[in-house]
Amino acid sequence: MSFTVAIIGRPNVGKSTLFNRLVGKKLALVDDQPGVTRDRREGEAHLGDLTFTIIDTAGLEEADGATLSGRMRAQTEEALLHSDAILFVIDARTGITPSDRHFSQLVRRAAKPVILLANKAESRAGQLETYDAFQLGLGDPIPFSAEHGEGLSDLYDALCAALPELTAPPPEPDEDAEPEGDDIERPLRIAIVGRPNAGKSTLINRLIGEERLLTGPEAGITRDSIGIDWTWHGRKVKLFDTAGMRKRAKIEDKLEKLSVADGLRAVKFAEVVVLLLDATIPFEKQDMAILGLVEREGRALVVAVNKWDLVAGDPGRLKRLTEDSERLLSHVKGTKLVPVSGLTGDGLDRLLQACFDAAAIWSKRISTAQLNKWLSRVLETHPPPAVAGRRIKIRYMTQVKARPPHFALFGNQLDGLPDSYQRYLINGLRDTFGLPGTPIRLSLRTNENPYDKGRPS
Numbered sequence: 001m002s003f004t005v006a007i008i009g010r011p012n013v014g015k016s017t018l019f020n021r022l023v024g025k026k027l028a029l030v031d032d033q034p035g036v037t038r039d040r041r042e043g044e045a046h047l048g049d050l051t052f053t054i055i056d057t058a059g060l061e062e063a064d065g066a067t068l069s070g071r072m073r074a075q076t077e078e079a080l081l082h083s084d085a086i087l088f089v090i091d092a093r094t095g096i097t098p099s100d101r102h103f104s105q106l107v108r109r110a111a112k113p114v115i116l117l118a119n120k121a122e123s124r125a126g127q128l129e130t131y132d133a134f135q136l137g138l139g140d141p142i143p144f145s146a147e148h149g150e151g152l153s154d155l156y157d158a159l160c161a162a163l164p165e166l167t168a169p170p171p172e173p174d175e176d177a178e179p180e181g182d183d184i185e186r187p188l189r190i191a192i193v194g195r196p197n198a199g200k201s202t203l204i205n206r207l208i209g210e211e212r213l214l215t216g217p218e219a220g221i222t223r224d225s226i227g228i229d230w231t232w233h234g235r236k237v238k239l240f241d242t243a244g245m246r247k248r249a250k251i252e253d254k255l256e257k258l259s260v261a262d263g264l265r266a267v268k269f270a271e272v273v274v275l276l277l278d279a280t281i282p283f284e285k286q287d288m289a290i291l292g293l294v295e296r297e298g299r300a301l302v303v304a305v306n307k308w309d310l311v312a313g314d315p316g317r318l319k320r321l322t323e324d325s326e327r328l329l330s331h332v333k334g335t336k337l338v339p340v341s342g343l344t345g346d347g348l349d350r351l352l353q354a355c356f357d358a359a360a361i362w363s364k365r366i367s368t369a370q371l372n373k374w375l376s377r378v379l380e381t382h383p384p385p386a387v388a389g390r391r392i393k394i395r396y397m398t399q400v401k402a403r404p405p406h407f408a409l410f411g412n413q414l415d416g417l418p419d420s421y422q423r424y425l426i427n428g429l430r431d432t433f434g435l436p437g438t439p440i441r442l443s444l445r446t447n448e449n450p451y452d453k454g455r456p457s
Contacts, residue, residue: 003166004053005159006046006079008091008107011058014119018089018146019056022047041226048156050167052449053344055079078211085162087112087155088138092121096132103182104136111163115155116141123149129323135264187229190355191270193294195262195286198276199306204228204241207352209236227266232352240266245290252260265291271362271403272355279307279317280337283324291329296441298404300362301335302354308339308346316362332435333427362438364405368398371407374432382424387416406441414444 007015020026022045043408047055057079058072080086088107090100106112118130121143133141142158144151158168181278192200205211240265267273273294277287281306294301303325311317322337329335335355340347375397384392394411407429409417426440 002052003163004055004082005085005087006055006057006083007087007146008057008076008080010103013089014146015089016056016085016271018117018119018144019043019054021146021149021152022054029108033282047072047152047159049157049169050156055083064210065200078266080107080110084166085115086110086160087104087117089117089119090136090141091096092118092130092133092143092443098137099331103136108140113265114138115158115162115286117144117151117155118142118430119144119146121145122150169271172343185236187238188272188356188359189238189270190272191240191242191266191299192210192276192292193242194276195278195284195290198244198278199342200276201303202239203306203340203348204239205267206342206345207239207348209233235356237352240270242266245286265327267299270299272302272359273312274302274304274351274355276307277303279286279305281310282321290327291332292358295439298441300305300355300404301332301356302351302358302437303329303335303337304351304439305339306342308340309344332437333430336437358437361435362404363402364433364435366399366405366433367403368396370433371397371399374428378425378428383420384417387413392417400443404439404441405435406443408443408445410445412446414446417444420429
């Protein structure tokens with residue numbers, strides 16, 4: 001049976017390092033600076049024959065609920081409510097601090113099984129300090145090193161003892177039972193990107209109907225790229241919230257560089273990317289830089305104009321934005337522009353439908369027969385220009401792959417085919433076969449004659 005475990009502790013005790021160790025990937029940002037983690041992050045952990053959900057949380061700090069630290073603590077307390085067991089992590093090298101004592105009371109009040117991990121205990125001094133953890137009254141501390149993977153077998157035994165029913169081996173399958181059909185539907189992976197304070201986290205919270213992500217007036221709250229599994233009208237979705245991307249020249253902090261790199265990685269693994277614009281200042285230079293990144297990565301694109309409630313009184317704004325998008329998004333002509341409000345929830349169903357439509361176009365395949373029938377008409381009406389007195393000869397075209405649509409053009413002297421003619425072909429493919437708003441790749445492949453003079457035999 002599946003179960004959920006939350007990692008709890010004060011800042012900088014190694015919670016994210018432990019999370020990465022258990023999921024087997026470097027998903028959570030890790031740095032020596034305390035307080036790196038802000039939102040709670042979920043992942044699939046593997047420990048021996050156990051597979052379970054692990055939640056990385058922000059470091060517990062005493063703070064007023066209205067402050068950023070207070071909102072981070074509220075996210076951690078929410079993780080406590082949804083967990084079956086708690087990994088309470090302390091720093092064995094530092095020893096027990098007043099904060100550890102204070103928050104051990106919070107963990108005890110949660111009335112969940114608690115496993116006490118004394119992290120950073122790889123040294124002899126750390127192992128000796130481990131024994132101080134008995135005073136917390138949370139049971140026997142486990143000497144552990146998330147950095148080096150020491151103590152994993154002891155953690156396995158502790159989880160089995162804390163959750164005997166949930167960690168018990170599954171019963172043997174009944175050979176006479178009818179086999180159940182496999183659910184092969186994979187979730188659509190959607191990454192929300194944009195400049196800082198565009199409202200990405202607020203938008204996702206409104207979509208899923210809960211305060212899952214940390215929000216506030218401060219710019220740059222989100223650091224990790226957080227993936228959230230969700231269902232929209234019966235269809236599975238995995239939403240990725242990303243850190244706001246500023247101009248590279250303005251990024252000096254190491255942690256912000258890590259956050260942006262994590263966001264770029266989310267774009268690479270997404271199928272659809274929603275570029276979130278601020279309706280009050282849309283199509284800034286940085287928006288166009290992010291758009292160029294999405295186009296280069298070949299992701300399906302939807303442009304959402306957030307904070308529409310602030311400009312709803314301007315009747316001509318949508319028409320002007322649509323005209324601007326047609327002019328500025330020429331490389332992904334036909335991209336859907338959706339006005340939304342993460343605050344009020346207006347336009348969110350249209351946004352999700354646009355994402356599914358964009359994914360269908362992104363995955364579209366066109367038969368070679370259809371392509372060459374279209375190509376013959378194009379060559380008759382608008383043949384390619386001559387190069388050095390010799391006309392370029394295009395023989396045929398085929399689609400080599402989808403996601404995004406990628407076409408190969410075969411012929412002679414194609415290395416001299418002008419960029420303008422290639423754009424003409426791409427726009428023709430887009431208009432004829434219904435490929436709006438998706439990147440299109442075109443490869444030129446020359447038919448070489450093996451009997452040409454001077455060619456080595």
